[in-house]
Amino acid sequence: MAEFNHLFDQWAGNYDNTVYGDDNEYAEVFEGYSKILSYVCDSIVDKSNGAILEIGVGTGNLTKELVDKNFNVIGIEPSKEMRKIAMSKLPRVPIFDGHFLDIPIAKSFDGIVTSYAFHHLTLQEKKEAITYLDAFLKPAGKLVIADTMFESPEYKKALHQHVKNSEAYGLLEDLRSEYYEYVDDIKKVLHDLGYSLEAKKMNKYVWIITASKGTI
Ligand SMILES: C[S@@+](CC[C@H](N)C(=O)[O-])C[C@H]1O[C@@H](n2cnc3c(N)ncnc32)[C@H](O)[C@@H]1O
Secondary structure, eight states: OOTTHHHHHHHHHHHHHHHHOSSSTTTTTTTTHHHHHHHHHHHHOSSTTOEEEEESOTTTHHHHHHHHTTOEEEEEOOOHHHHHHHHHHOTTSOEESOBTTBOOOOOOEEEEEEESOGGGSOHHHHHHHHHHHHTTEEEEEEEEEEEEEESOHHHHHHHHHHHHHTTOHHHHHHHHHSOOEEHHHHHHHHHHTTOEEEEEEOSSSEEEEEEETTOO
16 A cells, blocks of 8 residues: 555655646646535535545645635545645644555544545455445445546547647556546445445546435
8 A cells, every 4th residue: 555655755845836737747637626626525515514534635735625614624644745744734634644445543424535546546445445434434424536537448548549649648657557447437336335426527537426325
């Protein structure tokens, strides 16, 4: 599970420039980043003051939005350098070392959220993580996953070609080597565990899946 720590330790200092900037090869992936984070917050629970677990907080941008909306957030982040930045922005938020399959706290949450991080797990690990995280959700809790996903093999192929044509070779390498899934594969795992689902496409890459427990 430390597979990507080195990469994120190195990226941490420049991460916010990447996500908020528009002249780098990841610009299309992060297009509408602020809107995406807001959508995650708005999807999570109806009431404010809810207890939220955020996994893969990075530099704490979604965390801050959740805190500003009066949620009680606990964060999990495996990269030490990312954690340092998030903790300096949000000194009152508990942010622990951990990962999708290792949540070092015993507590139930109204919502579990994650943005741009779930693709670091293989499909098998994602299945294990969803089952593991289910135990941390309260009976009517919601799990919200924002990440790059593909709607079909044709779309995936066309997008890879588009990235190649744009000469965004770093992004192309990420798309080939990290674990990006089809929307329907993630939905199936959640559906099989009894979640009801909504999925919304946010830009060329990013989808948000909102999974509600106990509503089927
Ligand atoms: C692209 S950043 C996204 C950060 C933030 N959530 C955002 O939306 O800007 C991905 C984050 O996921 C973290 N990460 C990588 N592997 C992870 C894992 N197995 N479990 C939890 N987080 C992980 C990385 O350390 C990194 O901070």
